[in-house]
Amino acid sequence: MMAAMTTTSAPRTAREHARAELTRAILASARRQLAEVGPAALSVRAVARDLGMVSSATYRYFRSRDELLTALLIEAYDEIGEAVESADAAVNDRGELAARWRAICHAVRDWAVGNPHEYALLYGSPVPGYAAPETTIPAASRVPLALLALAHDAEVAGRALGAPTLPVPEAEHAALGGIRSLTDFTISDQRLVRSLLAWTTLFGHVSMELFGHMYRGVLDYDAHFAHVVETLAGDLGLV
């Protein structure tokens, strides 16, 4: 996105063409290194070495390591967002809400298990001294939006929540205003609370599993996750 702002989208001259290609090559190499050694150990010099250039040259394409990390962040957010959206879209009968829920959940976990370092970059502790810029928000919103769309569809389908609901206090209603202002789905407060809870549980589970907090406690991650997804589907009234 930032590259699109600094250069015209269609590289005309040979120089612009080379620049676009090298930018892609740097990002690809960084992505490879990210997958191997993790975000905190990502080294600009190693990327430059991998590409056969001197490290200072890469600073013409990414002004700092943080800018490179931001690009990788957006790329990864888009990747898991794409995985979730296509898994959701693969369910032909849009009314099969439980199937869509399962597809989304397993897409999240499968991507996370397949790309643990990328997942850690997105949902683990922030890199020290680095704050993700607002540029990342659209890509980061794709998974939450998919979940909200599902909740919306459940609402218009008249599905009742499977888990008991509490009266939503005024303070909580106000707190949810952030989500409401960002989207225009029609979702009741109660369903919104349950959806947020499910979102939290989904990513909490994946994080706990990937970061080793279920070690020796849960013996079969696949089986347990499947059961969790099923339980949440019931709570959300999707079955």
Place this chain on the structure above:
Amino acid sequence: MMAAMTTTSAPRTAREHARAELTRAILASARRQLAEVGPAALSVRAVARDLGMVSSATYRYFRSRDELLTALLIEAYDEIGEAVESADAAVNDRGELAARWRAICHAVRDWAVGNPHEYALLYGSPVPGYAAPETTIPAASRVPLALLALAHDAEVAGRALGAPTLPVPEAEHAALGGIRSLTDFTISDQRLVRSLLAWTTLFGHVSMELFGHMYRGVLDYDAHFAHVVETLAGDLGLV
């Protein structure tokens, strides 16, 4: 714990006394730095500078940066564990399960908000190339054990779960064997599943909040967390 293994617990000679004190001083300085700049930016040299010694001298007390991190890890796990246990114990009527649940949840979140970098060290993405040794398991188990004790008390008190339960498949039952073998609480499969879910949601919520994933979505973290805790209390049948 490791220091207790290498030296006798009562420092007899002056040298042992000085060693114990310097070890504590290094840990305290590291702890201060951890709180300021975060785990990934923790620097052995900066700790040495802070203590007015040369960096190589610190390696006589902690053989590597990872060993220092492990000590901080255990310290932090014990701190949040202690916070949770004392919050739980502060509820005089042990039968007030909902009050205990609220106390535990808010102890977790309050500690996390007050010590964000320490929380990130414990529950965020693992430090690159660093795997927490098994030595950390006892300290890390304190919070889960407090939750299991609460679930056990609810079970013997005959409290019915508030949220619907699914039949637990054989694979899931087997997966839960890890927890069962580590404790000897009597908890039904269904209640164990709901307790694990609540644990996942609790830490998932705190992580999402602290790591910025609720930014602009949830406008009042306190209010939302309180409502989440109340909802989970209902699901667990504690109210």
Place this chain on the structure above:
DNA sequence: TACGTTCAAGAGCAGTGCTCTCGTTTTTTG
């Protein structure tokens, strides 16, 4: 052709974890 921009390369700075050596001090042993 001439000018201005862009580029890769290299040197260099300040910082990191960590190792090794070297005298000195303290503890243990004979």
Place this chain on the structure above:
DNA sequence: CAAAAAACGAGAGCACTGCTCTTGAACGTA
């Protein structure tokens, strides 16, 4: 009590990091 042994702090040094600045060549434009 004296000698051997262990532990210690200090310093130099290695390989690495992110990043900056300068230099000379290649390129695009007019």
